[in-house]
Amino acid sequence: xxxxxxCTGTMARLDAWxxxxxxxxxxxxxxxHPGVSSAFLSKAAGDATxxxxxxxILRDALLEKHHALRALEFMCVKDVGVLDxxxxxxxxxFRSSVSNIILATDIGRHKEYxxxxxxxxxxxxxxxxxxxxx
Numbered sequence: 001x002x003x004x005x006x007c008t009g010t011m012a013r014l015d016a017w018x019x020x021x022x023x024x025x026x027x028x029x030x031x032x033h034p035g036v037s038s039a040f041l042s043k044a045a046g047d048a049t050x051x052x053x054x055x056x057i058l059r060d061a062l063l064e065k066h067h068a069l070r071a072l073e074f075m076c077v078k079d080v081g082v083l084d085x086x087x088x089x090x091x092x093x094f095r096s097s098v099s100n101i102i103l104a105t106d107i108g109r110h111k112e113y114x115x116x117x118x119x120x121x122x123x124x125x126x127x128x129x130x131x132x133x134x
Contacts, residue, residue: 001026025101028071068102
């Protein structure tokens with residue numbers, strides 16, 4: 001994550017807390033992963049509850065939602081104190097950034113994100129021929 005963000009110039013455009021959010025999300029994006037896919041868990045939970053909550057809680061990105069929630073819960077533990085000293089606005093911006101970055105790791109949206117990256121690279125390559133995406 002750090003190498004990609006540095007090579008693309010992303011790190012240079014982020015402030016210190018945004019860089020920390022990006023790296024925190026990278027470290028926590030699979031926190032407490034059970035070793036099975038979101039699709040498997042959604043089906044298992046759907047079978048167990050007979051669809052009672054299907055479409056509300058288990059809509060998509062089930063594991064990513066769990067990873068983001070647990071990462072932020074951990075960072076908010078008083079003994080850990082990672083987010084101590086942040087104003088309310090800074091906290092919500094950090095929390096939103098970490099959550100959105102972790103949610104973006106959902107394999108179900110991989111093609112969508114790759115298409116966006118290829119479009120971005122195509123636009124950039126007209127500006128700088130050295131930029132390419134395979």
